Amino acid sequence: MIGGDPVWLLRPWWLLALPVIGLLTAWQWHRTPEEGAWSRVIDPALLAAMREIGQMAKGGSVALRLAPLAAAAGVAVALAGPAIQRKGAPALRNLDEVMIVMDLSPSMTQGGSLDDAQAAAAALLHGAAGRPVGLMLYAGEPYLIGPASDDPATLETPISVLDAETLPVRGSRPDRAIAAVRERLGAAGIRTADIVLITDGGGIGDGAIREATRVRDVGGKLSAVLVEPDRGAATQGVPFADAEALGRLVAAGGGVLTDAHDTEAVSRHLAARRSGLAEDASLSALLLHDIGRWLLMLAMVPALALWRRGS
Template identity: 35%
Template sequence: MNWDVTLLRPLWLLALPVLAGFGWWLYRRQGGVGGWERATRPELLRAMAALGRIESRREVLPLVATLGAAALAVLALAGPAIERRDAVSFRNLDGVVYVLDASPSVTEDPRWDELVTMGRFGIASLGSRPAGMVVFAGDAYVATDMTADHVQLGQTLSLIGPETVPDPGTRPERGLDLAAGMLAEAEVIAGDVILFTDGAGLGQDSLKMAERIAGQGARLSVVAVGAATAAMETHVALGGGALMSRDVPDGLSDWLSQNARDRLEQQSYPLLFWRDFGRVLLVLALVPMLLLFRRQAT
């Protein structure tokens, strides 16, 4: 452990000169008679002191105790801390990418709103996992990069419509290719790719992408817009995921929550933590305060 002390809030040290000046002022005032020293003749004051009518003895210990406690409190507020580089940091290696067929045959389907609701249920079950979104038709585009802002992701999903992707056609392999690239770029090794499709365009090219996704340690699942097809079942079998239907609205959220494979990996670099000893100094400040409660001899 590094024992170099750092002040987290050093501006509090500016109070120390003020405290020292105030202490000196109290010391000068202590034991005197205030403004009478300027208004009374010195010989009269000496006479009153000889009769014991003026207390000229200065009590230094209570003043030192008070100022010492105040100084320790100021140092505590300054936040003396020791750097800790032995703290372990983790990051989540499980991510999810939605791949949505945004062609008019899907987005204009009367059941599209049900799929959006199903997708939002799935987003709500992600927990701490980051997620992204890809849309495709004749070409594919990243709608949302990998993010932990699930509210934004859900809003993006709700905005997808027939005009989102202008390219005509249905090329799911391009969407899956982008999803695999997103997982690789985010260094996700236990992710899920969720393909929303009516089955159009699924073929040998998309099967190769399903194999690539599985090779990265991720799973490919399919949410069927209509009836499940043999091509969907083949992709799911190769991708190691699940085939889900809009008839079971909770199917996706259950899959993402119950079958989540959150993995934590210790980072190759340590995070920077500080151990603040300010509270310890506050406890020590109570020690000089005890001197103020000592019994006076009579």
Template identity: 40%
Template sequence: MELGPVLLLRPLWLLAIPALVLLTVLALRRARGLGAWERAIDPELLSALRRFGRVVPGKARRILPPVGIAAVTALALSSPATRTSDPQTFRNLDGVVVAIDLSRSIVEGGGLDDAQIAVQSVLQNSGGRPVAMILFSGDAYMASAFTTDAGALSPLLAVLGGDIIPNPGSRADRALALAEKVFSEAGILSGDVVLVTDGDHLTPEAGDIASRLASNDIHVDALLIEPSGRNGDMPPADPAALERLTEIGGGAFGSAADPAPTARAIGRRAAQNLTTGEAAALFYRDYGRYGLVLALPFALLLFRRTT
């Protein structure tokens, strides 16, 4: 529940306040008299006891300290909080690895421009999460380790070409295996592997790795590159196989020609997962425990001397 800049993380505890008010009213009515004694003692005897000073009616103010303690405790348990504004604190909770296919079918088929635009869109929607980059064709190589400065990867995109990786082929499985290793070594708890490829030559090993990544809360997404030109010896794009891979990996599938919807979906899902999962408590500063200090004055009244 949002109350301006303050949020109540457990607002249902506020329902205890009306119940407390009702119980207080009932208790005050009974405290001003003798309660059940008025029905248990003969009226004449009770009147005589009062004349001799043997009966002292209850005092309503004695109920106030316990009521104050209960009210303050209910407010504290509702957990007033503010959002934590330091994203660097959570840099190991969620990350993105972008794997870019630089095989011949991409570079010579006219799909490299779409690949660069698609990756740029993913970087812009990373939301401050650490981003790493992998380049692959017949093998996979790290182009950049995790960095929270996604803009620093833009110059690297500008120099991509077919002469960067010497190994011919298109091995998305090796890119996924390298991404899995990168997440493990960085100690990042969850995230996304975004394949930017045409889906050519997806081996069963790629599906096995995608399934393993998904079980570790790492989604496998894909942006399909459809080359504008193709020589006779180059395989065509395989969108069906690539989409099946994302289904195994629990990720999103889209086109590199229009990457914005998929990139935004990846960004939104990451934010939702963090703020609703086990790590959600780290995104708020809870002041409820400090509110319990306000109950101490009421608690001290319980220790006053009475006669």
């Protein structure tokens, strides 16, 4: 399924028939309008006599000869499954959401890596393949900064002004942040949810692993972007990034892990997840009304010319 509001195509591969029909139309348009090549090899008087006794039908008009091809083109379009949203059904985009969850614990804000985290978040805003994106921050507690929006520009300013004083609490509790997102998405009926954690891996324990597993169990995915502290930060008491713990978290959540300097892997994952939602046949039947059957009836109109009797 491809497309977007207000029109979707449920079976777009049928459109591949249109180029073939176009070539046949061009050939039919330029061929001899009479009885194929017979008019060039049979004496005109004999040809007229054969027509008179009904042994050879007179060549039809161009429109009559193109009628079957016009009908075939209409059938191909109808079989492609053009569809519109059912009245009262939720928009497809409302069942699909990406939540960026940024770690603002002291190890992130004091380790000189906050700039990298902000750049990664900004890149993900524009790499979400058109999916609605929201923003949550956490330290000792999670805080929803921006609900999911189709316009990523609304979150650019909040991301750009983050600093060590943004959140009123200290600590690092990714488990609480993941749980808060999971509960919120579940309450909203989000069918395909992706959580992207931007962190140095601090605070990840059994609780966070359990929450990531719960996200995956309800159809969501948890991915992560690893942010490394600046060199020399360890001498100031900032812990090293815990890539191993973050890897376990992502494995439990069924997502992908990447580095803050290259978020393409996560962006590709988000795009693939959106395509998976669009190809869900049961969801398509629930939300969309296939109008191909009505177009199929219209496509039969040119075929009526095939029943036209001529001399």
